[in-house]
Amino acid sequence: MRKLALPALLVSACVLPFLVSDYRVFQLTLVIVHAIALLGLNLLTGYSGQISLGHGAFYAIGAYTAAILIDHFHVPYWATVPLAGIVCLGAGILFGLPAGRLENLYLALATFALGVSLPQILKYRHVEPWTGGVQGVTLTKPEAPLGLPLSRDQWLYYFSLAVMVVLFAGAWNLLRGHTGRAIVAIRDNPIAAAAAGIDVARYKSLTFGVSAMYTGIAGALGGIAVQFVGPDSFSFFLSLSLLVGIVVGGLSTISGAIYGALFIQFVPNIAGDISKAAPLAIYGVLLIAVVYVMPSGIAGAVNDVARRMRAFGRTTEARSSSKHRENQPGRNHA
Amino acid sequence: MPKSSHWTLLVVMTFLALGCSRKEQGSGGDNAKGASLSASTIKIGQTMPYSGPASAYGTIGKLQTAYFKKINEAGGINGKKIEFLTVDDGYSPPKAVEQVRKLVEQDNALAIFQPLGTPSNAAIRKYLNEKKIPQLFAATGASQWNDPANYPYTIGFNINYVDEGRTYGKYIAEKQPTAKIAILYQNDDYGKDYLKGLKDGLGEKAKLIVAEATYEVSDPTVDSQIATLKGSGADTFVNVTTPKFAAQAIRRAYDIGWKPTEYLNNVSASVGSVLTPAGLDKSVGLVTIAYYKDPTDKQWDDDAGMKEWREFMTKEYPEGGLSDGTNVYAYIAAQTLVQVLKQCGDQMTPENVMKQAANLKDFAPALLLPGIKINTGPKDYVLFDQLQLARFDGKSWVPFGQLMSVM
Amino acid sequence: METLLHQILSGLAAGGIYGSLALALVMIFQATHLVNFAQGELAMCSTYLAWSLIHAGCPYWLAFLATVGISFVAGALIERCVIRPVENKPALAVVLVFIGLMLILNSVAGWIFGYTVKTFPSPFPDHPLFGNTYIGNHELGIIAVMALMVALLYLFFRYTTLGLAMRAAAVNPDSSRLCGIRVGRMLALGWGLAAALGAVAGMLIAPIVFLDPSMMSGVLLYAFAAALLGGIDSPGGAVVGGFLVGVVENVMGAYVIGTELKLTVALILIVGVLVMRPAGLFGKVVVTRV
Secondary structure (H helix, E strand, O other), X not given: OHHHHHHHHHHHHHHHHXXXXXXXXXHHHHHHHHHHHHHHHHHHHHHOOOOOOOHXXXXXXXXXXHHHHHHHHOOOHHHHHHXXXXXXXXXXXXXXXXXXXXXXXXXXXXXXXXXXXXXXXXXXXXXXXHHXXXXXXXXXXXXXXXXXXXXXXXXXXXXXXXXXXXXXXHHHHHHHOHHHHHHHHHHXXXXXXXXXXXXXXXXXXXHHHHHHHHHHHHHHHHHHHHOEEOHHHHXXXXXXXXXXXXXXXXXXXXXXXXXXXXXXXXXXXXXXXXXXXXXXHHHHHHHHHHHHHOOOHHHHHHHHXXXXXXXXXXXXXXXXXXXXXXXXXXXXXX | OOHHHHHHHHHHHHHHHHHHHHHHHHHHHHHHOHHHHHHHEEEEEEEEOOOOOOHHHHHHHHHHHHHHHHHHHOOOEOOEEEEEXXXXXXXXXXXXXXXXXXXXXXXXXXXXXXXXOHHHHHHHHHXXXXXXXXXXXXXXXOHHHOOOOOOOOEEEOOOOHHHHHHHHHHHHHHHOOOOOEEEEEEOOHHHHHHHHHHHHHHHHHHHHEEEEEEEOOOOOOOHHHHHHHHHOOOOEEEEEOOHHHHHHHHHHHHHOOOOOEEEEOHHHOOHHHHHHHXXXXXXXXXXXXXXXXXXXXXXXXXXXXXXXXXXXXXXXXXXXXXXXXXXXXXXXXXXXXXXXXXXXXXXXXXXXXXXXXXXXXXXXXXXXXXXXXXXXXXXXXXXXXXXXXXXXXXXXXXXXXXEEEOO | OHHHHHHHHHHHHHHHHHHHHHHHHHHHHHHHOOOOOOHHHHHHHHHHHHHHHHHOOOOHHHHHHHHHHHHHHHHHHHHHHHHHHHOOXXXXXXXXXXXXXXXXXXXXXXXXXXXXXXXXXXXXOOOOHHHXXXXXXXXXXXXXXXXXXXXXXXHHHHHOHHHHHHHHHHHOHXXXXXXXXXXXXXXXXXXXXXXXXXXXXXXXXXXXXXXXXXXXXXXXXXXXXXXXXXXXXXXXXXXHHHHHHHHHHHHHHHHHOOHHHXXXXXXXXXXXXXXXXXXXXXOOOOOOOO
8 A cells, every 4th residue: 555655646736736726726836846945955954964044045046047038038938947957056066165165053154145145136236137126027927838728827836746756756866876875974974974985075065056956946936936036035034934944844854845845835824814913923933833843843753653653553563664764964963 | 755754745735635625615605695795895905014024014004904994883985894804925025926816816805905015016016917906006116106008907105216316306406506416225126216216307417426325124234335425525415215224324424424415215204213213413404205294293293184193093003103104104095095995986896996096186185294185097107296395403394395296 | 544444443333233242142152052043133132121121210221230130031041941842952953943033032022112213222421532423432332341241251261160161061061961060051051141142232232223123133144254253162253253244344345346245245255264264263173083
């Protein structure tokens, strides 16, 4: 029965847009977008142990790459998504080269600075003809191709879902293989990893690049879904939300990206409904509550429960699930 | 990832689908009896930054909620109650888009009233115009909302920044033809619109501007900028800043011994929340443009409009600040919406709301300065065509000169 | 020339602002080996407390002392009640609690006190010394108070048993516990002291930037940069770092790159320095043992 889980999940993800309104489909598209961005950040912070307080910047670069290509060069929207990924891959590697030398707090400062200054750079007068300044760039939402009987929201949902499936499968493969083991080894003990012949600096900047690529692709999809990019869309709060998402979802887990995405998409709305006076206070309380109850994130808690249930049901059987145990970064990683 | 995750996610998604579709059925039901509902209520939506960097403006939505409650208690408009749905967008454009879609598609709002902020309004403009839902009296001063040919469903409210800047420019060109002008502005469209307007108004005399400096909202102080502007030898200072920075700039200029002729933009012309923090003695001689009455200005203490507003504030919105000019602004905007809805009569359709918003004639809420009236037309989406110059005498803003036309 | 002097002096004044909050960050780092992102918001809340006391008719210095005392207790309480449950959890979980605290404090302050700016009195005389217009008394006062705080912190960490115990508890909790140091108590003490320093910083900063719920959001990044530039384990370094950041940013902004990108360029410079000298200008270089 467990083999059916993934196909069942995919089928239900495909059926979902027909059950709910276009507005909900749009929200679910945003969840997919967040999930991709979170997976990107999780590669960096969860698996590679490098903290980033400024991943919103790569999200912004991806979104602006797509918007400028569509708006100024009339590139079709689907082509801008991989292009945004390539641009962010480059930006991430470039940033990762010096940043890979920085540790913990210093890296936190460098990425914090990146997250805060990028919106200001977007308004700089020499780039303004491209970025549109504070007014940003307004985009048109693509129609479904080939006369498919889908609304524009439904089509974009499927398009994003396809991108997400490809990227998640890619991350899964990457992490399972040689590269993934090297990345985790560097996180757990950089000196030992270097002694074992792993080129630490190269892997660190490469991880930065891949992570930025994921987040940038999410940015491009997000920009197209929202039909607008502007400096205020990518304030420091976005970077904070991404960090919140990976920790709440579960560090160093792939499924955690989806839980985290659901959290950062829906919980602020719930907080806003509870209180107009201090919505962020409610959000903060919920956030701290989740950390208390599930310190290893929602994915961690789910795995714990599942493991206990299995152990309960099949006490005689050896605990085969232990091989699925997913690592938590140590205390010294931020 | 472990298989258990897949199953859990599946469960989550099922709940999501159930949860969402159930809600949709609810609103679908509303749709079915839409006719009967719309007969008794008028649904007005709004996005407001109740959280995030622009939270100071959240008071607009809170005041208007209280105001419409009062209107409803007094019998509503043409017998119909206003249902005011104001939601948080955190000053984030993507959130604004999401919330506006909810208000339009799920709550069937008749219009989106006073969504706040240039970026959020830019993000929702195309969507609302495609859906033909009025983006009514956008709470931003950017110049782009007056574009009825391309965006017939978008109308602004504030005096736009270009017009205000142009008025200062024209005034300086006329009264101080040999001025050396320094300008401090926020590094975004708000500031740049002003600069454009100022240059426009100066016309050939635009070369009188000898120094420009910008600041970011994230800057702790503007001391450095003020030193640069003083160093340029300018004798005229155009201060295009938001309240906190305006207070800093006025005080700093005074403290370092710079005594230019100083123009302060309307955004920050509050005696209570800007000039008092800056120091009233340091603010003497400031010139500004005004269109509504400043609640902290003693000259309006016995004014009928101000008394009505104070009574409203103490009774209906006691948590709101009596010295905050934003609360006066919000009150005027709410009155303007009520006027538009009254003009709509029985035809409560988005189309008619927009038609009536573009058909305001000599509407003069009591909190506007004497002589200033709101006029709009199908090709004129600018509410305020006239402005009043005023000078600060150490206690209040004293109007001087004629009403000036913005054109 | 006069303008340059103005730029440098106002840079020093801004540096004083950054440095005073940076001191609180250094304090909490010394005690816990973490940087508290909610430190700025805590300081802002303390300042509101002082403001309320002063408005209730309390004399300035009494309000000042009361605020420092209450902040100390509040800081220790936050450590005990809010941070303790996640103490042994992954560092990022703790960071998340900091973020949550930051959001809560900021939002609640706005809810209670509103978002309009308030004036906060300066304890120093208003009329500048010798009629100079370059630097106000309050700015000079900040620099003097900071020098005093740095001296006190230095003496505390260097020459008192308590200070030594606190540093030990942060560097190696397990060994410290074996030596009989009450590590939990040290952590609470560190939080209390950091909150008290933050309160002083807030009350010094507020007369310049005005009091509002977001008064610290702009300062936090600079303070963080100042602390790291000077060396996160060095109080004196944090203050010097603050001055450097303030002056470099002003001079670059005014003469080299314009005001639009001054933050960006200042940060690039700082990160550049840190790549060259990862322990900061005055920090101790830590040699890792495998």
